[in-house]
Amino acid sequence: MTGDGTAVDVAVVGAGPIGLAIAWRLAARGLRVVVHDPTPGSGASAVAAGMLSPVAEAYFGERQLTGLLLASAARWPAFAAELTEATGVEFGYRTEGTLMVGLTGDDLAEARRLWAYQQGLGLPVTPLLPSGLRDREPALAPRLRGGALAPTDHQVDPRLLVPALRTAAQRAGAVLVPRPVRRLSDLDARVIVVAAGCGAAALTGLPVRPVKGQILRLRAPGGVAPCFRHVVRGYADGEQVYVVPRADGEVVLGATVEERTDTTVTAGAVLRLLRAGVDLLPELAEYDLVEAVAGLRPGTPDNAPVLGPLPGRPDVLAATGHHRHGIVLTPVTADLIADLVLTGVPDPLLAPFRADRFPGTARTIQEDPWS
Amino acid sequence: MTGDGTAVDVAVVGAGPIGLAIAWRLAARGLRVVVHDPTPGSGASAVAAGMLSPVAEAYFGERQLTGLLLASAARWPAFAAELTEATGVEFGYRTEGTLMVGLTGDDLAEARRLWAYQQGLGLPVTPLLPSGLRDREPALAPRLRGGALAPTDHQVDPRLLVPALRTAAQRAGAVLVPRPVRRLSDLDARVIVVAAGCGAAALTGLPVRPVKGQILRLRAPGGVAPCFRHVVRGYADGEQVYVVPRADGEVVLGATVEERTDTTVTAGAVLRLLRAGVDLLPELAEYDLVEAVAGLRPGTPDNAPVLGPLPGRPDVLAATGHHRHGIVLTPVTADLIADLVLTGVPDPLLAPFRADRFPGTARTIQEDPWS
Numbered sequence: 001m002t003g004d005g006t007a008v009d010v011a012v013v014g015a016g017p018i019g020l021a022i023a024w025r026l027a028a029r030g031l032r033v034v035v036h037d038p039t040p041g042s043g044a045s046a047v048a049a050g051m052l053s054p055v056a057e058a059y060f061g062e063r064q065l066t067g068l069l070l071a072s073a074a075r076w077p078a079f080a081a082e083l084t085e086a087t088g089v090e091f092g093y094r095t096e097g098t099l100m101v102g103l104t105g106d107d108l109a110e111a112r113r114l115w116a117y118q119q120g121l122g123l124p125v126t127p128l129l130p131s132g133l134r135d136r137e138p139a140l141a142p143r144l145r146g147g148a149l150a151p152t153d154h155q156v157d158p159r160l161l162v163p164a165l166r167t168a169a170q171r172a173g174a175v176l177v178p179r180p181v182r183r184l185s186d187l188d189a190r191v192i193v194v195a196a197g198c199g200a201a202a203l204t205g206l207p208v209r210p211v212k213g214q215i216l217r218l219r220a221p222g223g224v225a226p227c228f229r230h231v232v233r234g235y236a237d238g239e240q241v242y243v244v245p246r247a248d249g250e251v252v253l254g255a256t257v258e259e260r261t262d263t264t265v266t267a268g269a270v271l272r273l274l275r276a277g278v279d280l281l282p283e284l285a286e287y288d289l290v291e292a293v294a295g296l297r298p299g300t301p302d303n304a305p306v307l308g309p310l311p312g313r314p315d316v317l318a319a320t321g322h323h324r325h326g327i328v329l330t331p332v333t334a335d336l337i338a339d340l341v342l343t344g345v346p347d348p349l350l351a352p353f354r355a356d357r358f359p360g361t362a363r364t365i366q367e368d369p370w371s
Numbered sequence: 372m373t374g375d376g377t378a379v380d381v382a383v384v385g386a387g388p389i390g391l392a393i394a395w396r397l398a399a400r401g402l403r404v405v406v407h408d409p410t411p412g413s414g415a416s417a418v419a420a421g422m423l424s425p426v427a428e429a430y431f432g433e434r435q436l437t438g439l440l441l442a443s444a445a446r447w448p449a450f451a452a453e454l455t456e457a458t459g460v461e462f463g464y465r466t467e468g469t470l471m472v473g474l475t476g477d478d479l480a481e482a483r484r485l486w487a488y489q490q491g492l493g494l495p496v497t498p499l500l501p502s503g504l505r506d507r508e509p510a511l512a513p514r515l516r517g518g519a520l521a522p523t524d525h526q527v528d529p530r531l532l533v534p535a536l537r538t539a540a541q542r543a544g545a546v547l548v549p550r551p552v553r554r555l556s557d558l559d560a561r562v563i564v565v566a567a568g569c570g571a572a573a574l575t576g577l578p579v580r581p582v583k584g585q586i587l588r589l590r591a592p593g594g595v596a597p598c599f600r601h602v603v604r605g606y607a608d609g610e611q612v613y614v615v616p617r618a619d620g621e622v623v624l625g626a627t628v629e630e631r632t633d634t635t636v637t638a639g640a641v642l643r644l645l646r647a648g649v650d651l652l653p654e655l656a657e658y659d660l661v662e663a664v665a666g667l668r669p670g671t672p673d674n675a676p677v678l679g680p681l682p683g684r685p686d687v688l689a690a691t692g693h694h695r696h697g698i699v700l701t702p703v704t705a706d707l708i709a710d711l712v713l714t715g716v717p718d719p720l721l722a723p724f725r726a727d728r729f730p731g732t733a734r735t736i737q738e739d740p741w742s
Contacts, residue, residue: 221635267587267589267648277638288636288638289663292663
C-alpha cells in the first residue's frame with residue numbers, strides 16, 4: 001500500500017537507472033508505482049562510464065546481446081529527448097561518436113579482427129589511418145598504429161542520468177521508499193519488478209554475481225574541457241581501456257573486469273589504467289587524478305541480462321544482470337518491461353533473456369547461490 | 372601572555388615536528404612556551420614518508436647539509452628513547468636500514484656514482500650483488516641489477532611522531548594556541564621561534580618557497596605486514612623512488628619534487644610512482660591504493676634549512692626551510708635552537724645555516740617575495 005492507502009500496482013526493487021526508468025514508464029502510463037531503495041543510484045551506475053557503445057562492444061559469441069544493445073542504443077535519442085522534456089535537466093548525452101584505436105602493431109591486429117567481425121554484422125565501423133585519427137583527435141598519441149570510427153556509439157553521464165530519471169519518475173507519480181527490501185514476500189503489489197542489480201541474487205535466486213570494476217576519474221587542469229571530444233577505446237600494449245571526455249572537464253578512464261567481490265582499489269589496476277590511458281592520450285598525464293574507485297557489476301553466466309518473469313512467478317519480473325551494459329540498455333529494458341507489465345505479453349526481443357535459461361535456476365525463490 | 376597571566380618566554384609559530392620538538396625541549400628546561408598553530412601537524416609532515424636517511428641522501432654539492440643530517444640522525448636513537456619515555460606512545464621508529472637499488476644497467480651506473488661519493492665521505496654504504504639483495508629482501512624484483520645497503524638509515528612514521536611530540540610538549544608544560552599568527556608583532560614573548568614551514572616566508576621575508584611533492588600510500592591486503600622490511604630506495608628506468616614499509620601494513624611510495632605551489636594529484640605523477648614502485652617490488656601491484664596526496668615542502672635556495680636569528684632581529688629565531696629533511700632534522704634542530712634560546716650562543720653546527728646567507732634577504736621583516 002502507498003502512504004495514501006491506495007493499492008500499489010507495481011513495486012520496483014532498486015532505484016538505479018533500470019528501476020527508475022521502469023518506474024517512470026509505468027507511472028507515466030497511470031499505474032501506481034513504488035520504488036524501494038535505501039540508497040538510490042549507489043550501485044553499478046555510480047561508478048559506470050556511461051558509454052552507449054553497441055558497435056564497439058559487439059564481441060564474438062554475443063550476437064543476441066549485441067542485438068539488444070543495438071535496439072536499446074537506437075532508442076536512446078528519443079529516450080534522451082523525452083527525459084530532457086520531462087525534467088529540463090542536463091545529463092551529459094553526447095553524440096560525437098567513438099574512436100577505436102590500436103597502439104602497437106599487435107594491438108592493431110587484435111583490434112582489426114574485432115572490427116572485421118563488427119563490419120561483418122553490418123555495423124558502422126570506418127577504418128582510419130593514423131593521420132585520419134589525428135585529424136579527428138589531435139591529442140591522440142602520434143605512435144598509434146591505426147583505428148576506426150564508430151560514429152553511432154555515444155555517451156551519457158550516469159551520475160547525472162540517475163537524478164534525472166528519479167525526477168522524471170517522481171514527477172510521473174512514482175513514490176520512492178528509502179528502505180531496503182529483505183524478502184519479496186514483504187512487498188504488497190500486483191507486480192514486483194526486481195531491478196536490484198547484484199542484490200537480485202539474494203532476492204530471487206537468479207545467478208547474478210558481482211563482477212568488480214576499477215575506474216578512475218581525471219580532470220583537465222584549469223577548469224577547461226578535455227583535450228579530446230570522442231570517446232576513445234583502445235588496445236594499448238595488450239591492455240583494453242576506454243577514455244570518456246565530459247564537457248565539464250572530467251575524463252573517465254576504465255575499467256578492470258575482475259571476478260572479485262571486494263571494492264578495494266589496487267595499485268596494479270590504477271597503474272595499468274593510467275599507463276594505457278597516457279599511452280593513448282599523452283596529455284592525460286597532466287590531468288588531475290580526482291577519483292579511483294571500484295564498483296560491482298551484476299554479471300550473469302552468459303554476460304546478458306535477465307528480463308522477464310521468474311520461473312513459476314509470473315507476478316515477479318526480473319530486470320537485472322545488465323553487467324557492463326546497464327546504461328545503454330536502460331531504454332529498451334524500461335520500455336519492454338513496462339509493456340510486459342501492462343499487456344502481459346512479452347516482446348519477442350525479450351525471448352533470449354528469459355530467467356529460466358540458466359540450467360539449475362530454481363523455479364521458485366531460493367537462497368543466494370553466490371553468497 | 373599565557374592563559375594564567377604569566378609572561379611568555381618563548382612563542383613558537385608552527386606545531387609541526389620542528390616547532391613541537393623545540394617547544395618540548397624548552398618547556399622541559401623550565402621556560403614558559405606557547406605554540407601557535409590553527410592546525411597542528413597539517414603541513415609537510417602530514418605527507419612526509421619519515422625516512423631518516425643521511426647516507427642515502429648525501430648528494431653531490433651538499434656537504435654542509437649532509438653534515439647536519441648525519442649529526443641529527445646520530446641523535447635520533449636517544450631522541451626516540453626520550454620521546455618514548457616521555458609519552459609511552461609508539462611512533463614507528465624502525466632501524467632495519469635502507470636498501471638502495473638500481474633496476475637497469477643505466478640505473479645501476481647512476482646509483483654507483485652516488486654510492487662512490489657517499490663512500491668517499493666515509494659513510495657506511497655496502498654494495499650488494501643481486502643475490503645479496505634478494506637474500507635480504509626476497510620480494511625485490513629478480514631483474515634488479517644491483518644495490519647497496521645503508522644500515523644506519525632508519526625510519527619513523529611522521530603521522531605518529533607529531534602527536535607524540537605534541538603530547539611530550541604539553542606534558543612538559545608548553546601551551547598550544549590553535550590560532551593563526553598573521554604578524555610576528557602580534558606576539559608578546561621574549562623570544563619568537565618561527566617554525567612555520569612554508570608559512571615562514573610571509574612572516575619573515577626569508578626565501579622559503581613551497582616545493583610540491585606527490586606521494587602514495589598503499590596497504591598490504593589482508594591486514595598483514597608488507598612483504599619487505601627495509602626502506603627501499605631506487606632508480607627505476609631513470610625514475611627515483613622510495614618505498615617505506617610500516618609494521619601495520621602501510622607502504623609509503625614517493626615522491627615527486629616539483630617547483631609548483633598547487634596540491635593537486637596528477638595522473639602522470641601517480642603513474643610514474645606506481646610504475647617505479649612495482650618495477651622494484653612487483654608484489655605492490657596487489658596492494659590497495661589507499662591515498663594519493665600532494666604536500667608542499669619548505670624549500671630554500673640551497674636546499675638547506677634556515678636556523679638562527681633573523682638579520683637585525685636577535686629575538687626572532689628561524690627554524691624552517693627543512694625541505695625534504697624535516698623529520699630527520701628534528702632532533703638537531705630542537706636541541707640547537709633550544710640551546711641558542713637558553714644560552715644566546717649559537718652552536719658551531721649552525722654556522723652554515725644562518726638566515727643572512729641569502730643575498731638580498733632583507734635585514735628586517737618584509738613582504739613575502741615569493742607570493
